[in-house]
Amino acid sequence: MQDNTVDRKEEEEDVSTIKGGEYQYTPKEGFILSHFFTVADIKRSADFYLRVLGGKVIRSGELTIIQIANSWIVLNLGGGPTDDKPTVILHPPQNQKEFSSFINIRVADIWASYENWRSKGAEFLTEPKVHALEIRCYMRDPDGYIIEIGQTTGGLKDIKI
Numbered sequence: 001m002q003d004n005t006v007d008r009k010e011e012e013e014d015v016s017t018i019k020g021g022e023y024q025y026t027p028k029e030g031f032i033l034s035h036f037f038t039v040a041d042i043k044r045s046a047d048f049y050l051r052v053l054g055g056k057v058i059r060s061g062e063l064t065i066i067q068i069a070n071s072w073i074v075l076n077l078g079g080g081p082t083d084d085k086p087t088v089i090l091h092p093p094q095n096q097k098e099f100s101s102f103i104n105i106r107v108a109d110i111w112a113s114y115e116n117w118r119s120k121g122a123e124f125l126t127e128p129k130v131h132a133l134e135i136r137c138y139m140r141d142p143d144g145y146i147i148e149i150g151q152t153t154g155g156l157k158d159i160k161i
Helices: 008-020 042-051 110-119 154-158
Strands: 034-039 056-059 063-068 071-077 103-106 134-140 146-152
Touching: 034 042, 042 056, 042 063, 042 071, 110 134, 110 146
Parallel strands: 034 071, 103 146
Antiparallel strands: 056 063, 063 071, 134 146
């Protein structure tokens, strides 16, 4: 049987390296995680992520990349199929009541974030609601994608990297 345990000191060193590392869209090693949105109007969607969430444009054009905190959002028009996804067609959300995924933004103060982003034009489904492990609410971007905003409370506060 193989020993899969990790030496605690070694694990802490790896975590500090990750925390101290520079994030960039084209990593020199390993990988980064970005979220791709198929949008109807790139300029309108980019404006939302810049204005509301304080993003920074890394690349503009038909493929627009925006850095937000330690993540990136990629905006592009729908289309397809393509040679690397020969049976897939991309399009913005068609039904505003059904989703299978969404961005989850963790914040230190949900009420401050809610008021700040609402004052910048963000549309929220509800005010923040208290749940067992978090306080959360959802906003929509211009294409109707939902974005969860959550403040960790309860048992999840003990999670550390």
